[in-house]
Amino acid sequence: MKTIGVFDSGVGGLSVLRALLAEIPEAQFFYVADSAFAPYGERSAQAVVDRSQRMAAYLLQHHTVDALVVACNTATAMAVDELRRMYPHLPIVGVEPALKTAASLSRTGHIGVLATRGTLDSERFAQLRGRVEASTPRIHFSCQPCDGLADAIERADPSTTQLLCERYLQAVQALKEPAQPIDTLVLGCTHYPFAAPVLSELCGPGVALVETGLPVARRTRAVLGLDATGHRSADAAAGLRLFSTGDPAALTLAAQRWLCTSASASHLVC
Structure with a gap:
């Protein structure tokens, strides 16, 4: 059985873990929410690199994972290259805002991007945006930093989440050209899919x-060289262990809500 380590600044990475559980049901997953230091998107680049290195070291030393998924756009932007240099033989998969996918879907060519300030300010994002715009000249991205939104989702604060979604969507719409209505919205932080009903x-x-x-x-x-024929046991929680550097009860509740699992999170000092 393959073991896969997954980490994020908090509960947002559960949106990636949800897809991983469905796509690789036979694997054993170890998920770490670095909630004591969330959100990464509003921290310095060095702080994000330091925390990412701590998360990776914990998963490798204590769980000997076969692959590492950096389930955080900001950590990918700021730290994934350094992690790959540190662990050259470990498959490391990061996440980036799905600009290429959005460009292929858009009919108007005008795409909104919601992301953390750390992601949008990163050189990695600038390079990604440049590649997509160069290959698809008709595309225009309206990028909006969403200060506080990941934190509101992390705290399961629906009123603040609603308010911030309204504010940032209005800002994105204000950037568009009248002849180019936005028809595609990129959720450039792994927390944001959990606000998808509000955004929709x-x-x-x-x-x-x-x-x-x-x-x-x-x-x-x-x-990992796996085919698509794996099957999960009847007890989904058996293939999943959850850890949080913050309040494990919050991660347990989030996993119950979004993953429909009975797995309980443990507190991690890291």
Whole structure:
């Protein structure tokens, strides 16, 4: 059985883990929410690199994982290259805002991107955006940093989540050209899919929401050389262990809500 380590600054990475559980049901997963230091998107680059290195070291030393999934856009942007240098023989899969997918879906060519400030300010994002815009000249991205949104989702605060979603969508719409209505919205933080019902209602049926969970899960399966014939046991919790550097009860509740699992999280000092 393959073992896969997954980490995020908090509960947002559960959106990626949900796709991983469906795509690689036979694997053993170890998920770490670094909630004591969330959100990464509003921390310095060095702080994100340091925490990412701690998360990776814990998963490798204590669980001997066969692959590592960095289920955080900010950590991928700021730390994944360093992690790959540190562990050259370990398959490491990161997440990036799905700009290429959004470009292929958009009819108007105008795409909104919601992400953390750390992701949008990173050189990795600038390079990704440049590649997509160069290959598809008709595409225009309206990028909006969403300070506080990941934290509101992390705290399961629906009123603040609603308020911030309204604010940031209005900001994205204000950036568009009148002749180019936004028809695609990239959820550029792994927390944001858990606000998808709110965003969908605010955007209306004409706007497609794009996230990264499924492509990441398929990439992870591919780098491990696994086929698609695996099966999970009747008890889904048997293949999953959860850890949090913050309140484990919050992670347990989030996993119950979004993964429909009975697995309980343990507190991690790291």
